[in-house]
Amino acid sequence: MTVGAIRPGGRTARVRAAVLRAAADALVEHGFDRLDLADVARRAEVGKTTVYRRWGTVAGLVADLLADMAEQSSPRADTGSLIEDLRANARLVQRTLVDPRQGALFRAVIVAATCDSRAAEALHRFYAARIAEWTPCVEQAVQRAELPAGTDAAEVIRAVSAPLYYRLLMSGDPLDEAAASRAAEGAAAAARAGVYTPANGRN
Amino acid sequence: MTVGAIRPGGRTARVRAAVLRAAADALVEHGFDRLDLADVARRAEVGKTTVYRRWGTVAGLVADLLADMAEQSSPRADTGSLIEDLRANARLVQRTLVDPRQGALFRAVIVAATCDSRAAEALHRFYAARIAEWTPCVEQAVQRAELPAGTDAAEVIRAVSAPLYYRLLMSGDPLDEAAASRAAEGAAAAARAGVYTPANGRN
DNA sequence: CCGTTAACGGCACCCGAGTTCCTTTAAGCT
DNA sequence: AGCTTAAAGGAACTCGGGTGCCGTTAACGG
Secondary structure, eight states, X not given: OOTTOOOOSHHHHHHHHHHHHHHHHHHHHXXXXXXOHHHHHHHHTXXXXXXXXXXXXXXXXXXXXXXXXXXXXXXXXXOSOHHHHHHHHHHHHHHHHHSHHHHHHHHHHHHHHHHOHHHHHHHHHHHHHHHXXXXXXXXXXXHTTXXXXXXXXXXXXXXXXXXXXXXXXXXXXXXXXXXXXXXXXHHHHHHHTTTTSTXXXXX | OOTTOOOOSHHHHHHHHHHHHHHHHHHHHHOSTTOOHHHHHHHHTOOHHHHHHHXXXXXXXXXXXXXXXXXXXXXXXXXXXXXXXXXXXXXXXXXXXXXXXXXXXXXXXXXXXXXXXXXXXXXXXXXXHHHHHHHHHHHHHHHTTSSOTTOOHHHHHHHHHHHHHHIIIIIOOOOOHHHHHHHXXXXXXXXXXXXXXXXXXXX
């Protein structure tokens, strides 16, 4: 065998998959702060040493988990109407955050990002990918002249998610379908008013 | 002395103040996850036992710190124009979050809320108080007929903050004055469009 | 199929956060 | 001023998360 070769196949991949799944389970159950790598190793039926060697810290493990999550992107909607597309996006986000497992996972992952720069980077990449998936909805709306030319598509998508995350983390207000609807409508109204065009003012 | 009397005066109050200040310092330096109560005690020049007895956990200490922060509310703007009031609010939030000390403190406190129910409750009360301070801006705009009757004032204020917190925690995009401006304009545009009136549809 | 070695696994050790127990200080009442 | 006792302080102890060491397994190349 060539000296210094990496071995991502077979066992290593199996271990990684088992550990990441166990980590997600543990995060959902205990949350980020009470996560014990030894416990993760036990759940994954993997040596404690292995987890410490490959991931080192809780934040490092979460960062890898995020990279894994980023690879599975859910397809965007394409209803032919901006407001319907945005509503679909808002409901997808809302349902994800409300889901006990997914919601807890997202909270944990966001927490990790505030503690560790690698996790933060992974999180930013994750959202960049998610947003890129949905920007075509906005770009098509611009072409249909539903929105002013030069509208920043990514900013519109972010504006849909922001109020939902605000409810999840800060205000604690109910995260229901009505909230999702309002988030979509708010972003659409702001976009139509030209808030997200570069021409719009620093004034 | 009466049996069972509580003693909030003198020394106890001094200890509480010193510990809360030390806790804030430590949170800014290390962040929530690497916070050590023994370190807080050392900074506050207070017995380690005292900190453990009165606050017990990191999250409990942060919850108390938040209760303390909630008491100092900064006065709202009153420019006579909705968009200017909202812009003032957005810039206040933006500057707070960008400030190295305040920003780190907010991040830590939000993290604590995801880990501990007392901290979460304290955070919700904190934001409820901050929002209540600013809702009159929106109510006055309704009276001036800048906004439709029945507009949910709190929802408008939340809509201003949400994109800024989204940048702070999730996307990692720059949190500059332009972002603050857009947040204020977006909330105003959505409010004018009637997105935050109860009449507006679940449809 | 075989040799090399990257990667995993188990065990013993260490260290410091958190607890316990007791002593000392001073807040608050008379 | 004096007494009572809440509350703080100090020091010793525990115990489990994290580390180091070394033997074992199995991926990859020939």
